[in-house]
Amino acid sequence: MATTDYNDLLVYFDGDFVPWAEATIHIFSPAVKYGAGVFEGIRGYWSDADERMHLFRVADHLRRLEYSQKMMRFDRIFTADEITAPLNELIRRNKFRESVHIRPTVYVDGTGESAAQGPVNSFIVAIPRGTPEYVHSGCRVQVSSWQRSADLAMPSRVKANANYNNSRFAAIQAKVDGYDTALMLNARGQVAEGPGMCIFIVRSGVPSTPSVTSSILESITRATLIDLLRDELGLVCAEREIDRSELYDAEEAFFCGTLWEITPITEFDGIPVGNGTIGPVTKQLQRAYFDLVKGVAPDPHGWRTTL
Ligand SMILES: Cc1ncc(COP(=O)(O)O)c(C=O)c1O
Incomplete structure (x- = not known):
């Protein structure tokens, strides 16, 4: 249908x-x-x-x-x-x-x-539900003044409906201020995640993503991409705390999630990421990811269910 x-x-x-x-x-x-x-x-x-x-x-x-x-x-x-x-x-x-x-x-x-x-x-x-346009065009991101809820308040690791009222504040503020979406920092002031997606940056050639103790959902796409970076691109991804000031120095950045797939980030707060276009790591990773999820590439981990 x-x-x-x-x-x-x-x-x-x-x-x-x-x-x-x-x-x-x-x-x-x-x-x-x-x-x-x-x-x-x-x-x-x-x-x-x-x-x-x-x-x-x-x-x-x-x-x-x-x-x-x-x-x-x-x-x-x-x-x-x-x-x-x-x-x-x-x-x-x-x-x-x-x-x-x-x-x-x-x-x-x-x-x-x-x-x-x-x-x-x-x-x-x-x-x-098809692929969002942002996956092709990239998105412009506001680093939000709204904080991602802390583990002792409303754990982001739990995918509870009510949690989305936290990221709703950030997403709406970003739209009102003319951005496509938001990135939230955690209660320690370090990079957490977007409203429905995790984040990766590439800085000095090294991919990094906030650790699972950074007030994020333990994203399944994030885990998939860490594997693909290693197995398909030969890059070891650091899982660590990321400072806000690193965002503005990244050559590449992208969001990931089931719905957002791999969405390139072209700017943070009006500052272009790299040269403001979609970078080579992001492009290669998109190719590897879509081939995997769409049944084109082999599925060594048995992640696909084919109906
Ligand atoms: C808050 C939040 N972070 C990250 C993600 C990405 O998680 P996953 O890759 O498991 O879809 C989602 C989407 O489900 C989410 O709602």
């Missing part, structure tokens, strides 16, 4: 495949009142060449979803095994013939207060 009309889609909701319009939850649920939910974003890449859908690193996303549920102390955990079969079936039933974004969510239903741990329910939504 080729559609942007979500009403044509089936959704997996409360154990059944139901039409889009029937997948509703109550306005008084903790999920609505407090954002009491956790989710994952997974991409499926449609290949015209082999007429198949390639899902990327589903098992790793669903493992992270288990961790997020545990951290939120839900009284029922939806395991990776439980979610895998309906997720695959949802893709088949919707008969997609284009690339998709898949969002499994586990949330607190009922009418409880903010610390309610149940009843817990789940849904999976999949919608058509």
